[in-house]
Amino acid sequence: MKKTGAQILLESLQLEGVDTIFGFPGGSVIGIYDALFNSPIRHILVRHEQAAVHAADGYARSSGRIGVCLVTSGPGATNTVTGIATAYMDSIPVVVLTGQVSTGLIGNDAFQEADIMGITRPCTKHSYLVKDVKELARTIKEAFYIAGTGRPGPVLVDLPKDVIADSAEFNYPESVNMQSYNPTYRGHRGQIQKAFKLILKANRPLIYAGGGVISSNASEELTTFARTLSIPVTATLMGLGCFPGVDDLSLGMLGMHGTYRANMAVTNCDLLIAIGARFDDRVTGKIDGFAPNAKIIHIDIDPTSISKNIRVHIPIVGDAKDVLKKINKLIQEEKEDWKSIRREWLDQIFQWKNTYLLAYEQKDVIKPQYVVEKIYEITKGEAIISTEVGQNQMWTAQYYHFTKPRTLLTSGGLGTMGYGFPAAIGAQIAFPEKTVIDIAGDGSIQMNIQELATVAQYNLPVKIAILNNRYLGMVRQWQGLFHNKRYSHTSLEVSPDFVKLAEAYGAVGLRATKPEEVVPTIEKALSISKAVIMDFVVEQEEDVYPMVPVGAPLKEMLLV
Amino acid sequence: MSHTISALVLNQPGVLARVAGLFSGRGFNIESLCVAETLDPSTSRMTIVTRGNDQVIEQITKQLNKLVDIIKVVDFFGSDYVDREMILIKVTAESSSRAEILRIVDIFRGKIVDVTPKSYTIEVSGDENKIRAIIDLLKPMGIKEVVRTGKVAISRGSKGI
Ligand SMILES: Cc1ncc(C[n+]2csc(CCOP(=O)(O)OP(=O)(O)O)c2C)c(N)n1
Ligand SMILES: [Mg+2]
Numbered sequence: 001m002k003k004t005g006a007q008i009l010l011e012s013l014q015l016e017g018v019d020t021i022f023g024f025p026g027g028s029v030i031g032i033y034d035a036l037f038n039s040p041i042r043h044i045l046v047r048h049e050q051a052a053v054h055a056a057d058g059y060a061r062s063s064g065r066i067g068v069c070l071v072t073s074g075p076g077a078t079n080t081v082t083g084i085a086t087a088y089m090d091s092i093p094v095v096v097l098t099g100q101v102s103t104g105l106i107g108n109d110a111f112q113e114a115d116i117m118g119i120t121r122p123c124t125k126h127s128y129l130v131k132d133v134k135e136l137a138r139t140i141k142e143a144f145y146i147a148g149t150g151r152p153g154p155v156l157v158d159l160p161k162d163v164i165a166d167s168a169e170f171n172y173p174e175s176v177n178m179q180s181y182n183p184t185y186r187g188h189r190g191q192i193q194k195a196f197k198l199i200l201k202a203n204r205p206l207i208y209a210g211g212g213v214i215s216s217n218a219s220e221e222l223t224t225f226a227r228t229l230s231i232p233v234t235a236t237l238m239g240l241g242c243f244p245g246v247d248d249l250s251l252g253m254l255g256m257h258g259t260y261r262a263n264m265a266v267t268n269c270d271l272l273i274a275i276g277a278r279f280d281d282r283v284t285g286k287i288d289g290f291a292p293n294a295k296i297i298h299i300d301i302d303p304t305s306i307s308k309n310i311r312v313h314i315p316i317v318g319d320a321k322d323v324l325k326k327i328n329k330l331i332q333e334e335k336e337d338w339k340s341i342r343r344e345w346l347d348q349i350f351q352w353k354n355t356y357l358l359a360y361e362q363k364d365v366i367k368p369q370y371v372v373e374k375i376y377e378i379t380k381g382e383a384i385i386s387t388e389v390g391q392n393q394m395w396t397a398q399y400y401h402f403t404k405p406r407t408l409l410t411s412g413g414l415g416t417m418g419y420g421f422p423a424a425i426g427a428q429i430a431f432p433e434k435t436v437i438d439i440a441g442d443g444s445i446q447m448n449i450q451e452l453a454t455v456a457q458y459n460l461p462v463k464i465a466i467l468n469n470r471y472l473g474m475v476r477q478w479q480g481l482f483h484n485k486r487y488s489h490t491s492l493e494v495s496p497d498f499v500k501l502a503e504a505y506g507a508v509g510l511r512a513t514k515p516e517e518v519v520p521t522i523e524k525a526l527s528i529s530k531a532v533i534m535d536f537v538v539e540q541e542e543d544v545y546p547m548v549p550v551g552a553p554l555k556e557m558l559l560v
Numbered sequence: 561m562s563h564t565i566s567a568l569v570l571n572q573p574g575v576l577a578r579v580a581g582l583f584s585g586r587g588f589n590i591e592s593l594c595v596a597e598t599l600d601p602s603t604s605r606m607t608i609v610t611r612g613n614d615q616v617i618e619q620i621t622k623q624l625n626k627l628v629d630i631i632k633v634v635d636f637f638g639s640d641y642v643d644r645e646m647i648l649i650k651v652t653a654e655s656s657s658r659a660e661i662l663r664i665v666d667i668f669r670g671k672i673v674d675v676t677p678k679s680y681t682i683e684v685s686g687d688e689n690k691i692r693a694i695i696d697l698l699k700p701m702g703i704k705e706v707v708r709t710g711k712v713a714i715s716r717g718s719k720g721i
């Protein structure tokens with residue numbers, strides 16, 4: 001029996017295990033929406049297509065599954081670009097389904113036509129234009145396969161209106177057969193042996209763990225590895241949660257706003273073991289000053305990440321989980337007293353820790369750090385936290401001690417303001433029972449504020465904690481430090497009354513203006529089973545420290 | 561250092577755009593690029609001549625390999641291979657210089673593919689040195705136009721890439 005393209009699409013999604021898609025309809029996808037009307041797939045109607053991608057991304061990051069979104073052609077498609085680029089930079093598996101004008105009209109400057117494949121080519125892992133309904137099932141199969149395997153990433157499938165209306169026999173392929181795409185999962189044994197020998201010999205080893213540990217679900221293996229050999233761990237923003245942030249071996253985040261001890265440890269280690277990390281400039285600072293005395297082992301599934309910014313001594317291309325498992329097997333045989341072997345190195349790190357602790361002083365105005373710390377304490381580190389971008393993001397990274405993978409959702413690579421709230425929606429859909437909190441800035445939250453209607457429509461109890469400093473704080477901080485305090489266009493003199501705004505959308509609004517109101521506000525918000533905005537009126541000109549200025553080596557941190 | 565890179569790619573719309581986009585987006589330069597179908601119509605072969613230090617060339621080959629539509633990438637640098645380029649040259653041919661031009665074309669085993677009372681159009685193929693040499697020799701006669709195919713390359717020996 002023949003089926004329409006729309007039916008084939010939805011049934012293919014179901015066979016991929018998709019239970020929810022995030023989308024926004026329009027003319028070119030009206031046929032798909034018609035088929036969705038009585039499909040078991042749940043559709044979440046967002047209020048802006050950018051939010052559909054971020055929500056699918058948040059769903060993917062929090063659950064480890066592939067996020068899916070559906071939008072119409074032209075403006076619907078172009079509105080997804082920031083979402084796609086965000087997912088691409090952070091290697092998040094998302095399948096973006098875009099409507100397209102009918103095949104006969106492509107290239108005609110037709111109504112609501114946009115060359116979305118062309119527009120998104122540099123920020124997708126791959127993309128397809130389906131020209132024949134007979135190709136549709138295989139294309140969907142491949143799209144999911146490519147999005148979720150190797151180094152994950154967004155895949156776009158462009159669906160012309162006539163292809164969706166056309167019909168064909170439906171046979172969903174069982175497997176994918178692509179001669180041109182074969183990611184390397186298994187690490188090379190010889191390289192692993194070499195790495196193992198270096199690890200045994202090192203005096204001051206350090207693990208530098210990135211988002212790849214999380215996407216390969218290798219936290220357990222990483223934890224065993226670090227603990228068995230007593231190797232301290234520092235994580236990138238994307239890696240937070242891949243190793244328990246409260247462990248004695250955890251040094252917190254490294255890089256521009258990393259902890260003093262993490263940056264000092266990188267500078268002084270003699271072996272750096274990079275796992276699923278890509279030596280981003282915000283992490284390394286001046287490249288010559290990054291781990292200047294260390295041999296480097298780099299484990300990554302993407303060969304292009306290796307030796308891109310920094311020469312490594314032992315590259316291992318492979319899945320972090322597979323490689324760590326193999327290394328862990330080798331270290332089992334080495335029954336040494338690693339704790340005492342490491343004593344000197346760990347003592348040194350402990351000293352650094354005490355030289356400069358992350359700290360702030362809570363006087364009469366609410367400190368943003370205090371808010372984050374209290375959210376951490378009250379949720380016992382068990383919540384799923386998303387962030388916006390700016391100071392709010394860095395304070396979250398510093399003061400919320402992530403202990404589990406997939407509990408921090410943040411736009412690390414692209415730094416997209418407006419990411420956090422829709423990402424929190426995606427996570428809340430994936431985990432209806434969990435506490436999901438977007439720690440936001442007063443600037444960023446306004447970039448996707450319209451999604452308050454979405455949370456109201458689906459009764460999603462997402463919580464938003466605005467660290468309201470009435471500034472585009474992070475930019476103001478730079479202006480303060482590097483532009484003689486010339487606060488050019490960073491003051492948010494006018495913002496909506498967030499409490500009233502919440503109410504207007506049918507959510508709850510709470511405001512805290514004094515330090516003693518912080519804890520009760522958080523507790524109250526968490527007791528409400530609806531969406532809540534907490535407006536924390538915080539110190540206006542608080543800065544994030546430590547800070548490594550752009551272009552300086554990591555050891556040259558500005559401290560308070 | 562100039563490198564000649566050969567890529568076997570799926571013969572699909574958009575592949576060229578992906579490769580070109582990769583070079584422009586990452587600031588790699590392309591000196592020449594040649595694409596055409598192989599014996600198997602489902603694949604094409606690209607020959608790319610590019611320039612960069614070792615680290616850049618390593619990134620280029622890795623990034624090419626990472627493109628989903630690319631099956632195989634080989635950098636010929638340091639290996640034994642043959643490369644050729646074809647060139648069409650329109651040169652001014654006055655009665656005084658016609659014989660000299662014909663002699664040069666003959667030495668380079670070229671062909672005259674079009675003749676007018678005032679010009680010759682010449683076809684020559686060869687490696688970089690040969691192409692450069694004939695251009696240099698013809699320059700004094702007055703070159704009106706030059707069109708080059710860019711390099712194609714193949715390894716020596718019995719094995720393919
Ligand atoms: C879409 C977008 N535009 C601009 C920027 C540049 N930018 C980075 S942080 C920042 C300030 C964010 O302000 P706010 O959300 O209030 O956060 P705060 O730093 O005050 O905590 C800006 C404008 C960005 N990251 N993303
Ligand atoms: Mg702000």
